[in-house]
Amino acid sequence: MRRLPIYLLLDTSASMGGEPVNAVQKGLDLLISTLRQDPYALETAFLSVITFDTEARQIVPLTEITDFQTPDLQARGVTALGDALKTVAQCISTEVQKSSAEVKGDWKPLVFLMTDGLPTDDWKTALQEFRDARPGLTVCCAAGPGADTAVLSEISETVVTLDTADSSTISAFFKWVSASITVSSRKIDLAKNDATGGDLPPPPAGISLTKI
Amino acid sequence: MTDETTIPDPCAAAFSVLAFILKAQGLKAEGPLDGADGQGLTPEEQEEQLVRAYLHRREQTRTPGWPEGAAEPDIPAGHAAQDTPDGPAPGGKDAHTPDTAETGADPDPEDREAAPPPTAMPGPADMPEPPGAGTQAGPVPSAAPEPVSLPDAQAKTPRTAPPLKGHAGQDTPDDPAPDGTDAHAPDTAETGANPDPKDMEAVCAPTAVAGPADIPERPGTGPQATTLRSAPPEPVSLPNARAKTPYAAPPLKGYSSLRMHNDNGTGLVLGADGSLSAESMQAGEYTIDLSGLKDGRRVSVRARLSVIPRPKDLWISIPSDQNAPLAKPDEAFEQVEGEAFLVAASTRGRSHAREGTYRDDHFALSYDAGSGWHVMVVADGAGSAPASREGSRVACETACRALQTLLPEEVDPVAQALVQDMADSGPGNNVPAPVVSSLMRAARTAAQELEACAQKLACPVAHLSTTLAIAAARKVNRRWLLLSFSVGDGGIGLWDGAAGAAVLMCRPDSGEFAGQTRFLTLGELDRPHGGKSRVFAEIRDSFTAFMAMTDGITDPKFETDAAFANPARWRTFWEDDLTKAVTFAPDNAAIREQFLEWMEFWSRGNHDDRTLAVMVPKEPAPATERTGESP
Incomplete structure (x- = not known):
């Protein structure tokens, strides 16, 4: 079975403390329960959560939706975006099955990156590692006005901006991520092709989608 | 780098629990005050006397294997609900648990939220003699005195709130229990117990008797009810289940004597070993309300359970319209x-x-x-x-x-x-x-x-x-x-x-x-x-x-x-x-x-x-x- 790997890179720096990180936590719950209702996602989507603050950690390895349990998020530290990119690159290279003559590999992973601030480490060299891991559709989310969209638009051609990092907007973002995953898992099932930015559903109010 | 302010300060909640434990432990250890017959005592003292008597009798009748839910020593039933100072109990005994709501010993929910009780806390069995206890009673009697009759219901004078001492964050004047029974822990403030943990270890004399966990757990009565309600439920996650498939979760780690209070419609059965199982469940997200002993303390536990739909159930089949243009049999x-x-x-x-x-x-x-x-x-x-x-x-x-x-x-x-x-x-x-x-x-x-x-x-x-x-x-x-x-x-x-x-x-x-x-x-x-x-x-x-x-x-x-x-x-x-x-x-x-x-x-x-x-x-x-x- 060809899996659809999904990597969620979540900024858990101190600035996300309080309402934003709680909203992200709830958003994860919402995301997973939504995906469980969708037969395509339930069968094909595999989810991993990588948080980054002063350093990045894969707190949930690539796990099928059926077994996924929402992790506890704690906000602290600074914004090691580069470490996050490096970590996801390593995870992709170890966890995602490559195609071979005998085995059809996994679909290209979807990457959703959410941050509310400026990177505090060297993200440019990490970006190259990230690209070398050949991720599929990558969506960067600037959570609130403090995020650096210029940096994010270098990481991906698809950037969504949350007007504010309040709980309702973050919740809306996770709903949109759920819809994106659902649509993508359905698309690859029918078209037998990796998901692309064209498969993304329109974002809800409060969230703007920029495709470069 | 770590933002220290985000780490919950365990003190507030820990001390409220600790203080209660200490007070109860102290009262129990001292036993009823000699010659105290309720005469000439303030309402607070009467209440304290009542608790002492209860705890003492409980100690006397207690056997090591006392089964849960078995007949318990005579306790003043419903005393927590009898908050009216001048309402004598039916048995002629005014049974008052010291009212913590008035003392403010029940911490603010906000504080509780931020400060779950630390898990490494010494168990109640290791409780030291409360520092404040010595002012009221003699040393721990090696052979406790015979139980005395409970004080008569003489509490006609309006009760006044005992002074609040040594308790941060306990200034919420009233915090009724969710079911409105107003169950309260004994006044912990009076003990002034903020003991140095080192002292606790030094003084503690292991006994067969534990603290709140051994106090009767009638719903809405007694200190136990307070313990259950005052601490936020400890969140645990059960392994995910699959819908319409037999399920068995291993015993929850870190808890003993588990009880299930609400299966929330899952049909889960709690096994003797603490395992949870069900023959078949409907897909959905559930929370299961349990309680269990943790470090000798009964704590409420909220277990999250995800029951995942079977993919086959999500693949519904809708017949195609055979009358539309270009229709094709399915x-x-x-x-x-x-x-x-x-x-x-x-x-x-x-x-x-x-x-x-x-x-x-x-x-x-x-x-x-x-x-x-x-x-x-x-x-x-x-x-x-x-x-x-x-x-x-x-x-x-x-x-x-x-x-x-x-x-x-x-x-x-x-x-x-x-x-x-x-x-x-x-x-x-x-x-x-x-x-x-x-x-x-x-x-x-x-x-x-x-x-x-x-x-x-x-x-x-x-x-x-x-x-x-x-x-x-x-x-x-x-x-x-x-x-x-x-x-x-x-x-x-x-x-x-x-x-x-x-x-x-x-x-x-x-x-x-x-x-x-x-x-x-x-x-x-x-x-x-x-x-x-x-x-x-x-x-x-x-x-x-x-x-x-x-x-x-x-x-x-x-x-x-x-x-x-x-x-x-x-x-x-x-x-x-x-x-x-x-x-x-x-x-x-x-x-x-x-x-x-x-x-x-x-x-x-x-x-x-x-x-x-x-x-x-x-x-x-x-x-x-x-x-x-x-x-």
Whole structure:
């Protein structure tokens, strides 16, 4: 079975403390329960959560939706975006099955990156590692006005901006991520092709989608 | 780097729990005050006396194996609810637990939220003598005095709140319990107990008696109720369950004497060992309310449980509208008998069934007794093309019909020589020109018909996009001449079980162009490698089965092109899978049911339409053994 790997890179720096990180936590719950209702996602989507603050950690390895349990998020530290990119690159290279003559590999992973601030480490060299891991559709989310969209638009051609990092907007973002995953898992099932930015559903109010 | 302020300060909640434990422990250790009969005592002192008496009697009657829920020592029932100072208890005993709401000993919910009780706290059994206790009573009696009668209900004077001491964050004046019974812990503030942990270890004398966990747990009464309510439930996550599937979670770690207070409709059963199990649950997200002993303390536990739907339950099936234009039955079956037995079935994929949309696949079978040609054609309409179900039908039927003219016309005149040439030149030979020509012309005819059809429907020909796979065979001098042609994914293969040989009779259109399915168009046929290389020819003295299938079959059953050419996979597919379920014989009256049922096989992540056409040579047999063709 060809899996659809999904990597969620979540900024858990101190600035996300309080309402934003709680909203992200709830958003994860919402995301997973939504995906469980969708037969395509339930069968094909595999989810991993990588948080980054002063350093990045894969707190949930690539796990099928059926077994996924929402992790506890704690906000602290600074914004090691580069470490996050490096970590996801390593995870992709170890966890995602490559195609071979005998085995059809996994679909290209979807990457959703959410941050509310400026990177505090060297993200440019990490970006190259990230690209070398050949991720599929990558969506960067600037959570609130403090995020650096210029940096994010270098990481991906698809950037969504949350007007504010309040709980309702973050919740809306996770709903949109759920819809994106659902649509993508359905698309690859029918078209037998990796998901692309064209498969993304329109974002809800409060969230703007920029495709470069 | 770590933001220290986000780390909860354990002190507030910990001390509220600790203080209560200490107070109770202290009172119990001291026992009832000598000579105290309730006379001349303040209401607070009376209450304290009551608790002392209770705790003492409890201590006396307690046996090590006192079962939970067994008859407990005489306690002032409902005393917590009797908050009215001048309301004597029915038994003439005014039973008051010291009111913590008034003392404010029940911490603010906000504080509780932020400060879960630390797990490493010493258990109540290790409680030291409260520092404040010495002011009221003597040292711990080694042999506790006999229980004394409870003080009379004399509390006529309004109670005043004892002074609040040494308690941060306890300034909420009133914090009624959720059920309104106003259950309160004894006044912990009065002990002033904020003991140094070192002292606690030094002083603690292990006893068989624990603190709050051993206090009766009648709902809404007694200090226990307070303990349960005042601490936020400890969140735990149970392993995910699958809907309608027996479930068993291992015992929760870190808790003993678990009790379940609310299964929230899951039907979960708590085992004696603390395991949770259920025979069958409905899909959903649940929280299960439990309580258990943790470090000797009864704590409430909120267990999260996700019951995951079974994918099969989410794949609903909605019949397609059979009255709409271009309607197509959701499944099809056909069998044709010639010198070989031809069977084909096509079923709608779950992805279409779920949305009530049409099957895009199609097939056509034919046998011409005059020429002896057997033809099987399968096609898979592109999921993205709105009228592809019609495209696949048109392509199949056109190609099948055309071949019954073209093959006799082009191949038959030279068939004998052609078969001889092929046999002489051995494997790897070039496909004879008449074969290429006839199959290509059939494909071209089908592609032209698609264009004509598009004109009729006034839609772009791309709306009819379909793949095409043709398998044709006839007997030539007791040998089988087998031909094939394909555009797009799907597969055609020849399986000879006796020889253990699988012959791939299609060009893998995926792989090199992974994910880029090609469709039957005139342009595709005119491409430099679009024609000839798609035609295959084979001669065999015998074979087990010749098959054409869409990717709804190849993807789940063979997965890759390499596997499709692997004899081991073919043997498994034919011997252990398909013919286990389906008997390919003309006299099998149940073949339709068998085949269609097999087509419904479950394969995770594979929900495309499925079409499989199978040709099995008939054993030379007397005609009497042939049964008629089924309806």
